Amino acid sequence: MPDVGSATRHRVWVTFLVTPPLAVMAVFVVYPILSAFSYAFFSWHGLSREAFVGLENFVDLFTKPHYAQPIMRAFGHNLIVLAALLVVQNGGGFLLAWFLYREPFGFRFHRVAVFLPVILSSVIVAFLWKLLLHPNFGAVNGALNAAGLGNLALPWLGDSRTALAALIFANAWHWIGFPTLVFLAGMQRIPREVLESAELDGASQIQVLRRIVWPLAAPSATVTFTLLFIGAFNWFELPYLMTGLEGSPFGSTDVLGLVFYRLAFGNQSASVQDFGHGSALATLLFLFMAAVATAATIRLRRREIAL
Amino acid sequence: MIAITRRLSIVAAAAVALVGGLSGIASAQTELTFWTWRQEDRAVYQMFFQAFEKANPGIKVRFEGFEPANYQTILSTALAGGRGPDVMQVRAYGNLESIAKPGYLMALDKANAPETANFPDSALAAESLRADGKVYALPFASQTMLVVYNTELFAKHGVTPPGSWDELVALCKALKAKGVTPFANGTATAWQNETIVQALLSSLLGKGFEADLLSGKADFTDPRFVGALTKLNELKDYFAPNFSGIDHASSQQLFAAGSAAMFAGGSFEVAAFQKQNPRLKLGVFASPPAKAGEPPLVAVFYDGGYAVNARTEKKEAALKLVRWLGTPEFGTMLSGTLQNVSPIKGVRAEAPAVQQVMKLNESAMSYLMLVHFRYQEPSGSVLLQAGVQKMLAGQTTPAEVGAEITKGIATYYAPFKK
Numbered sequence: 189m190p191d192v193g194s195a196t197r198h199r200v201w202v203t204f205l206v207t208p209p210l211a212v213m214a215v216f217v218v219y220p221i222l223s224a225f226s227y228a229f230f231s232w233h234g235l236s237r238e239a240f241v242g243l244e245n246f247v248d249l250f251t252k253p254h255y256a257q258p259i260m261r262a263f264g265h266n267l268i269v270l271a272a273l274l275v276v277q278n279g280g281g282f283l284l285a286w287f288l289y290r291e292p293f294g295f296r297f298h299r300v301a302v303f304l305p306v307i308l309s310s311v312i313v314a315f316l317w318k319l320l321l322h323p324n325f326g327a328v329n330g331a332l333n334a335a336g337l338g339n340l341a342l343p344w345l346g347d348s349r350t351a352l353a354a355l356i357f358a359n360a361w362h363w364i365g366f367p368t369l370v371f372l373a374g375m376q377r378i379p380r381e382v383l384e385s386a387e388l389d390g391a392s393q394i395q396v397l398r399r400i401v402w403p404l405a406a407p408s409a410t411v412t413f414t415l416l417f418i419g420a421f422n423w424f425e426l427p428y429l430m431t432g433l434e435g436s437p438f439g440s441t442d443v444l445g446l447v448f449y450r451l452a453f454g455n456q457s458a459s460v461q462d463f464g465h466g467s468a469l470a471t472l473l474f475l476f477m478a479a480v481a482t483a484a485t486i487r488l489r490r491r492e493i494a495l
Numbered sequence: 496m497i498a499i500t501r502r503l504s505i506v507a508a509a510a511v512a513l514v515g516g517l518s519g520i521a522s523a524q525t526e527l528t529f530w531t532w533r534q535e536d537r538a539v540y541q542m543f544f545q546a547f548e549k550a551n552p553g554i555k556v557r558f559e560g561f562e563p564a565n566y567q568t569i570l571s572t573a574l575a576g577g578r579g580p581d582v583m584q585v586r587a588y589g590n591l592e593s594i595a596k597p598g599y600l601m602a603l604d605k606a607n608a609p610e611t612a613n614f615p616d617s618a619l620a621a622e623s624l625r626a627d628g629k630v631y632a633l634p635f636a637s638q639t640m641l642v643v644y645n646t647e648l649f650a651k652h653g654v655t656p657p658g659s660w661d662e663l664v665a666l667c668k669a670l671k672a673k674g675v676t677p678f679a680n681g682t683a684t685a686w687q688n689e690t691i692v693q694a695l696l697s698s699l700l701g702k703g704f705e706a707d708l709l710s711g712k713a714d715f716t717d718p719r720f721v722g723a724l725t726k727l728n729e730l731k732d733y734f735a736p737n738f739s740g741i742d743h744a745s746s747q748q749l750f751a752a753g754s755a756a757m758f759a760g761g762s763f764e765v766a767a768f769q770k771q772n773p774r775l776k777l778g779v780f781a782s783p784p785a786k787a788g789e790p791p792l793v794a795v796f797y798d799g800g801y802a803v804n805a806r807t808e809k810k811e812a813a814l815k816l817v818r819w820l821g822t823p824e825f826g827t828m829l830s831g832t833l834q835n836v837s838p839i840k841g842v843r844a845e846a847p848a849v850q851q852v853m854k855l856n857e858s859a860m861s862y863l864m865l866v867h868f869r870y871q872e873p874s875g876s877v878l879l880q881a882g883v884q885k886m887l888a889g890q891t892t893p894a895e896v897g898a899e900i901t902k903g904i905a906t907y908y909a910p911f912k913k
Contacts, residue, residue: 233593233596233597236575236596236597236598252906254872254873254903254906255872318742321740322740322745323736323737323740323741324735324736324737324741324745342737342740343683343737343738343739343740343741344740345683345740346681346682346683346737346738346739346740346741346888347739347740347888348885348888348890431683432684432685432742433685434685434877434880434881436683436684436685436884437682437683437739437884437885437888438881438882438884438885438888438890439881453567453568454567454590454593456564456686457685457686457689457869457874457876457877457880458589458869458872458873458874458876458877460589460593460870460871460872460874461567461568461571461593462872
């Protein structure tokens with residue numbers, strides 16, 4: 189049995205070690221988040237905080253049509269973005285990873301090429317795709333015209349039916365290397381013997397992919413899904429840079445990130461800065477994302493074990 | 496140990512002496528900081544400040560420019576934290592309110608800034624708080640919504656600025672038949688839809704419509720507004736090809752490259768076009784009236800003003816600078832260098848383009864949404880921009896746009912509540 193003195197010394201030592209990181213977390217992470225939450229309970233005029241209003245800002249977001257309509261529309265767009273990217277970006281990443289995993293001719297080059305866009309900044313990607321999608325001088329319409337498909341050439345970012353899809357595509361092009369890399373790392377952890385014995389047993393490529401690779405790469409799917417979910421609901425840079433703060437044309441590319449920015453910081457055409465309603469929306473978004481991400485992670489972890 | 500202490504004390508003494516010496520130099524001169532979103536005007540402003548420093552020995556002005564889109568946020572954050580500049584450029588109308596209302600700016604009146612008398616009332620109104628009616632900044636420039644045209648292209652194709660709406664349509668038809676894009680405009684950038692409306696439709700809307708909006712006799716379902724939008728719909732075939740996907744930068748390039756004959760927008764575009772293509776020969780005309788012979792109208796707003804930080808410790812010097820920025824001498828320099836229209840009475844502009852704009856300003860209405868309906872959510876500008884963008888895309892009608900705008904503004908504007 190250790191004597192009391194050494195136990196106390198141990199406790200002091202642990203406290204001494206733990207205090208600095210806790211203090212740093214508290215000052216630079218916890219305090220800013222909590223103070224941002226607290227903003228949501230006040231009315232604001234510009235940057236001056238006025239009366240305490242309780243939950244009024246939160247209620248307004250759902251009851252006043254000029255808040256509720258854009259928020260619901262943007263939420264819908266975020267869901268579309270999540271679903272589309274899940275298929276295009278994560279699904280595509282999985283297939284690309286499988287392609288690279290099998291080490292085809294020139295796989296080293298392809299591996300770099302697939303990951304290269306990930307290191308570009310969003311500003312560059314947005315600029316590049318704005319040029320490529322330009323209705324009159326862009327390479328996309330140029331190629332369509334050259335291929336005799338001129339009637340498919342559209343003002344992609346200006347047409348409300350295609351603008352969001354164009355942004356999703358640009359985003360997938362930018363980020364597909366990331367899930368690819370994660371899935372590839374997951375696949376490389378699968379023991380070779382397992383795959384070889386499956387092939388000996390006469391399993392087809394698709395069977396191998398479905399019955400062996402997919403279940404064994406499940407931890408990678410958990411990671412990429414969780415990150416994609418967070419990314420899809422925090423989506424801001426690409427729509428801001430490519431179709432503007434208003435989510436042009438007429439709100440068809442509006443997402444919650446843009447709505448929050450307009451609410452809190454105002455924009456050139458609205459003049460009003462409103463930290464109260466902005467913080468209320470940010471708080472709800474944070475809670476929603478924290479809840480869903482936690483639930484999804486727990487569920488997907490269970491699935492990993494079950495598989 | 497003693498040696499180290501001694502050495503340290505020598506270093507400390509040296510440091511104290513150095514700092515003391517420097518502050519001695521600094522105290523002989525007051526340095527003012529000046530903040531603006533016009534980074535590109537640095538050289539010109541430094542020239543202005545040299546003239547000011549010459550007239551006011553002992554005061555130096557330091558220019559600091561910030562990115563325009565974030566200027567409002569940067570400035571208000573700094574002011575809230577008590578670290579703002581001594582003198583600053585502020586925007587007008589609703590944007591001024593968010594800075595002036597919390598008390599960050601010094602109120603200006605005839606006693607502390609007699610130069611307020613140099614400005615017309617509409618200019619001072621742009622820099623006043625609606626709540627107390629006090630002026631918080633001296634305005635620096637007005638902007639005008641009009642049509643800029645390429646005089647060489649007009650001459651080459653034998654056309655002249657239109658005197659009526661029908662003449663404008665005929666002119667567009669003639670240009671398009673000759674393979675020239677009549678208007679460089681596109682609608683992909685939201686705010687462009689608002690500038691297009693007032694550059695082209697002000698004469699059709701009329702000053703009477705503006706007065707009726709303010710008195711509550713009319714709202715945006717009024718036939719004058721809906722009728723004007725209907726006319727605009729007729730004109731969209733003469734915008735840039737694929738106009739719904741053409742953003743502001745692209746339409747500027749189209750016009751500056753000489754590929755399009757006209758640009759419906761703000762007078763501030765003239766300087767941008769000439770910077771992109773110095774050989775471009777430009778003219779301006781007002782929105783055409785319904786019938787030839789009726790007086791045409793432009794739409795005017797004030798860009799912003801110069802203000803003093805209410806909490807500056809260099810109040811006297813800061814006021815001196817702002818007062819100087821309200822003199823005809825400065826106004827003349829401003830219009831001569833930046834090609835802006837100074838609102839200061841008695842300023843004479845030399846550049847022909849500025850003179851033309853000043854002439855058009857004699858018959859003007861307000862740039863409606865900015866001047867009257869950008870104080871609360873939902874902002875009239877945002878409603879108008881989205882509505883017109885949608886209408887020009889063929890997905891809504893002028894009457895629906897008018898009803899939507901009225902419904903939005905009615906949530907806070909008493910005269911629309913019926």
